[in-house]
Amino acid sequence: MSKNNNSESFLYLIKKEWLILIIVILFFSGVLGAISWYLPILLLPILIVKGAVKKHVDTTTVLLTLFSVLYAIITFIYNFTENAKGNTIFYVLYPALFYILGQYLMYNWYSQKYKLLILLIFPIAIPTVLAIFTDIYTNGFINSARAIEDVGTSTTATLLGVNLSLIIASLGIAFTNKKTNKESILQIILVVSGIIGIICVVHLINRTGIIIAVITSVIILVASFRKYGLFKRISIIIVLISLVYISMPLIDGYQVADSYENREEDETYTANSAGGRTVRWMDGLEKTFTQPLGGGVYKFGKRYYAHNLWLDVSELTGIIPFLMLLTASIINLRKNYLIVRSKNTPPFLKSWLICINLGFFLSCFMEPIMEGAFTFAIMYFCFWGMTNMFYNDFVVSSQIENE
Numbered sequence: 001m002s003k004n005n006n007s008e009s010f011l012y013l014i015k016k017e018w019l020i021l022i023i024v025i026l027f028f029s030g031v032l033g034a035i036s037w038y039l040p041i042l043l044l045p046i047l048i049v050k051g052a053v054k055k056h057v058d059t060t061t062v063l064l065t066l067f068s069v070l071y072a073i074i075t076f077i078y079n080f081t082e083n084a085k086g087n088t089i090f091y092v093l094y095p096a097l098f099y100i101l102g103q104y105l106m107y108n109w110y111s112q113k114y115k116l117l118i119l120l121i122f123p124i125a126i127p128t129v130l131a132i133f134t135d136i137y138t139n140g141f142i143n144s145a146r147a148i149e150d151v152g153t154s155t156t157a158t159l160l161g162v163n164l165s166l167i168i169a170s171l172g173i174a175f176t177n178k179k180t181n182k183e184s185i186l187q188i189i190l191v192v193s194g195i196i197g198i199i200c201v202v203h204l205i206n207r208t209g210i211i212i213a214v215i216t217s218v219i220i221l222v223a224s225f226r227k228y229g230l231f232k233r234i235s236i237i238i239v240l241i242s243l244v245y246i247s248m249p250l251i252d253g254y255q256v257a258d259s260y261e262n263r264e265e266d267e268t269y270t271a272n273s274a275g276g277r278t279v280r281w282m283d284g285l286e287k288t289f290t291q292p293l294g295g296g297v298y299k300f301g302k303r304y305y306a307h308n309l310w311l312d313v314s315e316l317t318g319i320i321p322f323l324m325l326l327t328a329s330i331i332n333l334r335k336n337y338l339i340v341r342s343k344n345t346p347p348f349l350k351s352w353l354i355c356i357n358l359g360f361f362l363s364c365f366m367e368p369i370m371e372g373a374f375t376f377a378i379m380y381f382c383f384w385g386m387t388n389m390f391y392n393d394f395v396v397s398s399q400i401e402n403e
Contacts, residue, residue, distance in 0.1 A: 013109050020046060020101070021119065028123040028375060037090060043097055052104035060328050060388070061096050064381060067324035068095040071370075074294055074317040090374065098378045102385020110393070114186055116386065117352065120379060121166035125197065128163040131155075132200040146204050157204035162363050162373045168197040168209050169359025172216035176351035177224045183348040190352075212362050216355045224351070277307045277366060284311030294318035305368035309377065312368050332384040333361070335391040344394040353390070356383065 014021065023039045030036045047053050072091035105116055135148050146157035171194030173187050194213065201209030284306030287297060294317040297304045306312045310329070314322035336357050340350050360380045363369070369377045 010112055010115060013112050024119060025123045028379065029127050030375065031127060040094060040097065043101060047100060047104060052100055056100045056103040060331055060384060061099060063324050063328040064095040064099055067321050067328065068092055070321045071313065071317050074321065078295060080296065080316065094378050095381050098382040099385040102382040103388055106386040106389035110389065120383060124163050124375060124379065125167045128160050129196055129200055132160065132203055136203055141203060143203050157206045158367055159373055160204060161201050161206040161209045162367050162376050164197040164200055164209060165212055165363040166356060166359045167193040168201065168213050169216045169355045170194050170352065171213050172220035172355040173352055175217065175221040175224050176348055178347040208366050212359055215362065216358045220351050220354060280306045281308055281311060284308060284315055288314040288319055288322060292319045307366055307368055309364035309369040312370055336387050338395045339387060339390045342394040353387065
């Protein structure tokens with residue numbers, strides 16, 4: 001692992017990488033609108049000059065490059081980018097580019113790993129939180145329309161929920177056990193951010209965010225619970241019971257339960273079918289074999305999403321790009337699993353990686369990411385690059401030492 005001698009200083013990181021950091025923040029936050037989408041093109045020459053492109057090419061880089069080129073070509077042939085020709089260059093360049101960027105940043109600035117992970121998940125969440133809290137102030141706590149008007153356009157609850165999914169997933173860090181003083185401060189920041197994220201998704205009557213919060217919290221709690229002392233175990237149980245007791249009047253007062261119940265009644269599919277997603281997943285899986293060259297699935301003149309990153313890719317562009325993306329995903333999920341299992345991985349980092357992995361995976365499993373939230377897909381690939389460094393440091397290096 002390559003570490004910069006001055007990497008202990010966050011100010012030194014900003015001094016050395018200020019242009020990269022600005023580009024990443026502006027791109028993930030989207031505050032400059034369409035201009036934000038073109039800024040990452042500048043990352044390519046920067047990373048080439050820094051030697052990162054040559055150094056960090058691996059199997060996942062090749063798979064993402066093949067996937068993105070095929071995806072771009074096929075969507076162009078089918079005219080899926082007819083009204084957005086500029087998207088083709090994003091599809092071709094960004095997946096592998098951000099994967100390499102993630103490796104470069106973490107390899108050179110490992111000591112700032114927590115700040116870099118915050119850089120990954122916060123810029124996309126903050127504008128969404130501000131927009132939702134403005135809507136709460138203007139229109140009340142529950143948004144039955146499940147959309148927010150922003151500069152003449154309407155952003156749906158699904159896409160807003162995706163933007164919030166990683167801070168919501170980080171709620172699980174509340175139950176991690178061993179941590180340093182700095183990690184304790186970060187824990188407070190993440191938990192508070194997660195609570196804010198929950199308020200936002202409840203405002204939009206969004207179910208996916210609640211599911212992510214529950215799953216990540218339960219997994220970290222179960223994993224950490226046996227390591228707690230008796231007093232701490234009893235304290236956690238009392239606190240959780242108290243929170244449920246306190247929350248019930250608030251939920252009733254703001255008609256939260258009624259809003260979710262009304263949503264169930266208004267939809268063709270209920271929560272038992274994940275809001276109809278299980279039907280879409282089965283349909284998408286079938287199309288993988290019956291429509292191997294892609295072409296998309298349309299109903300009532302509109303794109304009928306599988307609400308799953310991998311199946312949407314299969315429906316739209318066929319089985320070859322699907323297999324490329326699936327293979328890269330399996331490689332990196334396996335790496336993250338081994339990182340979490342490694343005894344060399346710091347406990348706090350291990351818990352947070354579990355949370356982030358679940359946040360990414362559940363969102364990608366349940367929402368139309370490539371077509372609906374492409375920035376989130378790019379974040380996922382960047383995260384793969386970051387965790388590839390952890391894999392080489394905590395897993396591969398330990399295997400070499402044991403030989």
